[in-house]
Amino acid sequence: MLGFYGFVHAKVTLIDSGALSWVIAARIEAAARELIDTEKTYLLPRNANVIQPTAMDRRRFSRLYLPGNSPSLMINAFLHGPDGLILDLEDSVAPDKKPEARVLVRNALRALDFGNAERMVRINQLPAGLEDLNWLIPQGVNLVLLPKCESADQILSITGRIEDIKQREAIDGPVWIMPIIESAKGVGKVYEIASASQNVVALAIGLEDYTADLGVRRTGEGAESLFARSALVNAAKAAGIQAIDSVFSDVDDMEGLRNTVKRSRAMGFDGMGCIHPRQIPVIHENYTPDAEEIDKAKKIVIAFIEAQQKGLGVVALGSKMIDPPVVKRAQKTIAQAIELSIIDNNWYETLSL
Amino acid sequence: MIKKYDKLVTNAAGRIVPTEINGQAAVPYLGIGKYKPDGRKFAPAISSCADYPADGNKLVPSLRDALIKSGLKDGMTISTHHHFRDGDLLANQIFDIAHDLGVKNLVWAPSASFPCHEHLIPYLEDGTINRIEGSMNGPLGRFTSGGKMTGLAVLRSHGGRYQAIQDGDLIIDITVIGAACCDPFGNANGLNGTSASGGLGFALADSQYAGKVIVVTDHLVDFPCVPWQIQGNYVDFTVLVDKVGIPEKIVSGTTQITRSPDRLLIAEMTAKFCEVTGIIRDGFSFQAGAGGTALAVGDYFYKIMKEKGIKARFARGGSNLYLVKMLEEGYLDYILDGQTFDLDGVRSMATNPNHLMTTPFTSYNYHGKGNFAGIVDVAILGATEIDLSFNGNVVTHSDGYLLHGIGGWQNCLFSKTVIIPIPLFRDRIPVIVDQVTTICGPGELIDVIVTERGICINPLRTDLIEKVQGSGLPVLSINELKDEAERICGKPAKPKFLDEVVAAIKWVDGTVIDSVWKIADE
Numbered sequence: 001m002l003g004f005y006g007f008v009h010a011k012v013t014l015i016d017s018g019a020l021s022w023v024i025a026a027r028i029e030a031a032a033r034e035l036i037d038t039e040k041t042y043l044l045p046r047n048a049n050v051i052q053p054t055a056m057d058r059r060r061f062s063r064l065y066l067p068g069n070s071p072s073l074m075i076n077a078f079l080h081g082p083d084g085l086i087l088d089l090e091d092s093v094a095p096d097k098k099p100e101a102r103v104l105v106r107n108a109l110r111a112l113d114f115g116n117a118e119r120m121v122r123i124n125q126l127p128a129g130l131e132d133l134n135w136l137i138p139q140g141v142n143l144v145l146l147p148k149c150e151s152a153d154q155i156l157s158i159t160g161r162i163e164d165i166k167q168r169e170a171i172d173g174p175v176w177i178m179p180i181i182e183s184a185k186g187v188g189k190v191y192e193i194a195s196a197s198q199n200v201v202a203l204a205i206g207l208e209d210y211t212a213d214l215g216v217r218r219t220g221e222g223a224e225s226l227f228a229r230s231a232l233v234n235a236a237k238a239a240g241i242q243a244i245d246s247v248f249s250d251v252d253d254m255e256g257l258r259n260t261v262k263r264s265r266a267m268g269f270d271g272m273g274c275i276h277p278r279q280i281p282v283i284h285e286n287y288t289p290d291a292e293e294i295d296k297a298k299k300i301v302i303a304f305i306e307a308q309q310k311g312l313g314v315v316a317l318g319s320k321m322i323d324p325p326v327v328k329r330a331q332k333t334i335a336q337a338i339e340l341s342i343i344d345n346n347w348y349e350t351l352s353l
Numbered sequence: 354m355i356k357k358y359d360k361l362v363t364n365a366a367g368r369i370v371p372t373e374i375n376g377q378a379a380v381p382y383l384g385i386g387k388y389k390p391d392g393r394k395f396a397p398a399i400s401s402c403a404d405y406p407a408d409g410n411k412l413v414p415s416l417r418d419a420l421i422k423s424g425l426k427d428g429m430t431i432s433t434h435h436h437f438r439d440g441d442l443l444a445n446q447i448f449d450i451a452h453d454l455g456v457k458n459l460v461w462a463p464s465a466s467f468p469c470h471e472h473l474i475p476y477l478e479d480g481t482i483n484r485i486e487g488s489m490n491g492p493l494g495r496f497t498s499g500g501k502m503t504g505l506a507v508l509r510s511h512g513g514r515y516q517a518i519q520d521g522d523l524i525i526d527i528t529v530i531g532a533a534c535c536d537p538f539g540n541a542n543g544l545n546g547t548s549a550s551g552g553l554g555f556a557l558a559d560s561q562y563a564g565k566v567i568v569v570t571d572h573l574v575d576f577p578c579v580p581w582q583i584q585g586n587y588v589d590f591t592v593l594v595d596k597v598g599i600p601e602k603i604v605s606g607t608t609q610i611t612r613s614p615d616r617l618l619i620a621e622m623t624a625k626f627c628e629v630t631g632i633i634r635d636g637f638s639f640q641a642g643a644g645g646t647a648l649a650v651g652d653y654f655y656k657i658m659k660e661k662g663i664k665a666r667f668a669r670g671g672s673n674l675y676l677v678k679m680l681e682e683g684y685l686d687y688i689l690d691g692q693t694f695d696l697d698g699v700r701s702m703a704t705n706p707n708h709l710m711t712t713p714f715t716s717y718n719y720h721g722k723g724n725f726a727g728i729v730d731v732a733i734l735g736a737t738e739i740d741l742s743f744n745g746n747v748v749t750h751s752d753g754y755l756l757h758g759i760g761g762w763q764n765c766l767f768s769k770t771v772i773i774p775i776p777l778f779r780d781r782i783p784v785i786v787d788q789v790t791t792i793c794g795p796g797e798l799i800d801v802i803v804t805e806r807g808i809c810i811n812p813l814r815t816d817l818i819e820k821v822q823g824s825g826l827p828v829l830s831i832n833e834l835k836d837e838a839e840r841i842c843g844k845p846a847k848p849k850f851l852d853e854v855v856a857a858i859k860w861v862d863g864t865v866i867d868s869v870w871k872i873a874d875e
Contacts, residue, residue: 018780020842075841076615079805113841277614 001025004042005032022111023071023104030100046110051140053173054118056201059083059339060242061271061287062280063120067092068101074108078115080277081284085112086120089132090147098124102135109139118142120178126154130161137165141175145204149179150186152196159197174199178244182206183213187228194239202242204273205232208249220256222263233268245272254282261286288340289333297337298347300330305348357505358854366744366792370865374857375484375504377522382866385795390720390863395521397562409538409576411591416443416569417450419590420527423565425451428458429526430486432563434555435465436531436543436693440602443531443569445472452481460504462523463487464514464555465758469602477502486523487514488758489856497855498754500871506755506856508748508869511555511691512717512724512764513859518558520720522863528559528566530583531597535570539588540581543693544703546572548597551672551693551702552710553582560587571597582710600696610652610675611645615776615805620646622826623733623774623803624653629824630817632731632770633657640669640732640765641676643694646774647733651675658684669716669729670761672698672708680708689725691716691761717764719861724764732768736775738789741831743796743811745773746789748858751782753848753872755856759793763861766798770817777804782845783838785831790848792867793858802834809834849873 002010012031014024022044029042063084066074070092077085087105089098105121121136122145123129129146136144146158155177162175177200179186179193186193187210194203207225211218218224229245236243245264248257257279264272265287274280289297299317304327307315315322337343344350358371364381372379380388405411413419425431431451433444444463451459457480461473464487471492476482484504489497497506509517517523532541533548543550548571560566560583568583569592578585611617627633633654641651651668652675658665667687668676674697679685681701688708693699701708716725726732737757738746747762749755765771775784785802800817802809807829810817821828829837850870860866 018782020781076618076805079618080614278617 001028001032001042005029005036005038005040007032019071020075020111022107026071026104026107027100030103033099033103041106044107044110047113049113051119051173052142054142054176056174056176057242058118059271059336060118060202060244062283063118063244063271063273064277064280065092065122065247065273065275068105069093069097071104071108074112077277078113078117080280081115082117082274082277082280083271084118084120084143085114086122086145086273088122090122090124098128102132106135106139109136109141120145122147122180123158126157130158133158133161133165137162137175138169138171140171143176143178143201145178145180147180147206148182148186148209149193150183151189152192155179155193155196155200159199162199176201178202178204180204180206181228181232182209184210186210187231190231191235191238194235194241200239200241202244202270203232203236204244205229205246207246220260229267229269237268242270243268245269247273247275248279249275251276251279254278257282258286288342289337293333294337294343297330297333298343300327301334302348302351304330355504357503358857361854364865364867366795366866368792368867370868371505371854371857372865374507374865379857380864382860382864385797388862388864390520394519395524395562397564405589409585411539411585411588412537412573413590413592416446416529416567416592416594419529419567419569419592420447420450421454422590423527423567425454425456425527427456428460428483429456430460430462430524432462432525432528432559433464434530434553434559435463435467436550436553436555437548437598437600438465438602439467439469440550440599441467441469441531442596442598443529444470447529448473448476448481452476452479457481458483458503461485461487462514462525464511465760466490466493468492488760489755490758491756494748494755494757498749498869498872500851500853500855502855505854506869507859508759508856509859510717510759510763510861511713511761512719512726513759513861513863514555515558515713515718516720516861516863517859518562519714519718520863525559525563526565528556528563530556530560530566530568532568532570532583533597533600534572534574534578535568535583535591536574536576536578536585537591538576539566539568539583539585539591540576540578541568541570541583541585541588542578542580543582544580544699545574545578546570548572548600549696549699549703550598550600551699552690552712554691554710554712556583557712557714560584565589567592569594569597571595600699609645610648613645616646617649619774619776619803619805620649621653622805622808623650623772624657625824626772626801626803626808626821626826627654627731628657629826630820633661633663635663636666637663637730638665638667638669638728640726640729640734640768641671642733642735643671643673643692644735647735648673648675650733650774651679655679655684669711669725670765672701674698677701677708680705689716713761713764717761717861719764720863724767726761726764727767727769729765729768731770731772732765733772733774734762734765736773736784738784738786739773739775739799739802739831740786740789740796741835743799743802743831744789744792745794745796745799746791747793749791749869751786751790751845751848753790753850753870755869759858763794766794770800770814771798772801772803773799774803777806777834777838778842781842783835783842785835785838787835791858791869795866802831804834806837807834
């Protein structure tokens with residue numbers, strides 16, 4: 001590597017604590033870049049696992065934050081089954097470690113196993129985040145989280161940059177955007193942000209910064225953020241995208257997490273962030289539709305199918321009329337239950353058996 | 354000058370081992386259950402009450418006096434025990450005294466050693482101690498691997514130690530038993546007093562077979578000291594000191610449930626495996642180790658048992674807060690405690706009649722009329738390496754250094770199902786290897802490996818393979834697991850050894866299963 005960067009007669013001290021080769025390569029590259037101005041990137045072979053494009057409305061119950069400068073937390077993260085893995089360049093990385101984390105996250109995108117998780121990155125606030133994209137997009141990213149988002153223009157500037165990189169690197173497949181609303185100003189522009197681009201698939205809320213911006217304390221009940229959360233859910237649904245809740249920061253309080261997820265789902269959120277793998281099963285369990293919901297959804301879908309077969313324009317369940325949005329929601333619940341293997345794919349066909 | 358070892362042969366495990374160790378003949382490993390010695394057990398000299406105080410008061414003023422009165426001299430074998438784990442104070446004091454008296458060439462036969470015993474390295478260097486027969490942890494292991502010990506080190510399991518003392522393979526001249534409580538006659542236990550450490554089971558063999566028996570305490574009570582875990586009728590001298598051990602240090606870091614998400618995942622998968630294969634059922638029994646992952650497995654067992662209303666008959670092994678909780682809440686009928694790992698265990702053994710002290714004789718001795726280990730349904734154990742033939746290593750690391758003792762590991766391999774939950778790699782080093790650096794246990798006895806990236810079942814266990822089908826658990830072959838580890842980590846270089854044996858690994862029957870070789874770069 002030293003030869004690659006043109007170093008001769010250099011003495012390198014490497015403290016080996018058992019890091020994998022892509023991590024060591026990143027550390028050396030970052031050190032080299034501190035000494036010389038170079039555009040050269042030292043890339044190790046890519047992990048043979050294929051990068052899968054993802055659907056706009058795929059399930060996003062949980063997304064696990066992984067600090068961009070802590071590779072030991074990344075290696076087995078996918079095994080815990082999150083819907084998305086976020087390699088973070090923003091708040092979890094100290095300012096003086098940002099350049100190093102960029103190299104590390106780039107290498108991680110090439111080397112890590114993601115399993116069925118969406119490949120997510122959180123870039124820095126703009127404008128630094130635009131430079132991050134040059135490092136990340138060529139390595140295969142499904143979704144970019146944009147922190148402290150306050151305007152539609154910011155969305156357009158990153159989608160523009162992403163398109164440029166994709167063209168330059170001949171990359172197919174969409175790169176989705178998840179803006180994070182973390183300020184009063186952002187909440188004020190929330191619908192404009194949600195509908196700024198076809199690639200915006202979800203809106204997330206960041207309550208630590210939002211409550212700081214309001215100058216209030218973040219509480220468990222969340223009365224102080226009720227307006228912002230409601231506004232965000234409403235804007236997301238109006239734009240036809242997902243609403244994603246803030247992280248729950250006490251990793252030892254599983255009961256508190258459980259209650260928060262239940263409230264969050266009741267408000268209309270489709271998922272939330274997490275900062276520890278043990279939060280994932282609790283989040284999934286409580287965003288998953290329960291038996292009663294699934295049962296009700298089944299009845300509605302059956303009524304819908306039967307109405308269609310009979311050529312009826314109106315769906316009725318007993319004496320009650322069912323509106324099309326209700327049918328749609330029931331269909332979504334059923335689709336989710338199938339995806340989560342709670343019910344069988346051909347549950348309807350096997351009904352009469 | 355006695356040769357450290359001689360006459361190397363290849364044993365039934367395919368390993369090169371000495372057949373003469375420190376001047377004594379040694380039998381190479383022959384296979385499981387193949388070596389059956391004839392002859393009679395070792396016996397110490399007959400004692401007479403006429404030689405002991407008529408009033409039963411065997412107190413002498415100091416440990417030094419007791420050692421001198423016991424006839425401490427060059428070449429003797431002195432034993433101690435690890436009931437205080439890293440809080441042991443006695444072993445270091447004994448060899449300080451020996452050094453001061455100018456006694457040389459001693460053999461130290463501890464039931465286990467701990468980092469606190471690094472203090473003894475100068476005595477190994479200056480000839481006060483010739484060798485260690487027992488276990489060599491941390492700094493002592495590093496010292497041994499460097500080939501610096503004068504004699505050949507011998508490692509034995511807890512059960513193997515009992516067997517060796519009983520059979521006369523290991524003759525203890527003087528044993529010093531640290532006890533939290535004793536009476537002047539020598540009846541002793543580890544339950545009462547400020548230094549309470551739990552059961553004193555590891556000292557049973559020494560009390561029965563050693564030439565001289567010294568009990569040291571910091572809490573002397575009037576006769577009788579009850580319960581008498583150690584019987585005063587075996588004891589020569591009793592000593593009262595200011596402090597016998599540091600009980601807080603019996604909790605030595607490995608006795609807390611792991612917080613690592615990956616290890617919790619491994620523990621959860623292990624418990625799920627036991628659930629779907631029907632191992633967890635009413636009346637079952639299990640052995641729980643002291644490592645963070647093993648403790649987590651126990652806690653997941655508890656959750657499954659609670660959810661399904663299942664009750665276990667007994668748990669064996671080191672007791673701790675988590676087992677005590679299960680006992681107290683009625684999910685366990687008995688704790689059969691070989692080693693008390695924390696102060697909750699100490700409290701429970703002292704107060705709960707269903708929390709019983711066991712010894713290496715009852716639990717592990719292979720030269721007995723059976724032992725408890727084989728009765729246990731499932732044992733959850735650790736390992737530093739497992740190879741493609743399922744052989745396990747617990748004493749050396751992949752860098753070749755001797756770093757751990759065998760403990761009860763070999764003995765627990767006789768449980769009905771042996772499961773090893775381990776991370777697939779540690780610090781870039783795969784745990785599944787072509788061949789283990791040191792064989793401590795033969796692959797026939799290791800049934801299941803659970804890693805974060807897949808579960809592997811020994812092909813010999815067709816019953817388990819069948820039961821796990823359709824469970825959704827990720828089952829892989831051992832080769833697939835190894836390939837997965839090497840895909841992520843690469844294949845590390847093997848350590849380089851010199852043609853010099855530094856330690857012998859004994860199997861449970863006293864035969865030599867493998868040798869530890871000197872590290873080349875020392």
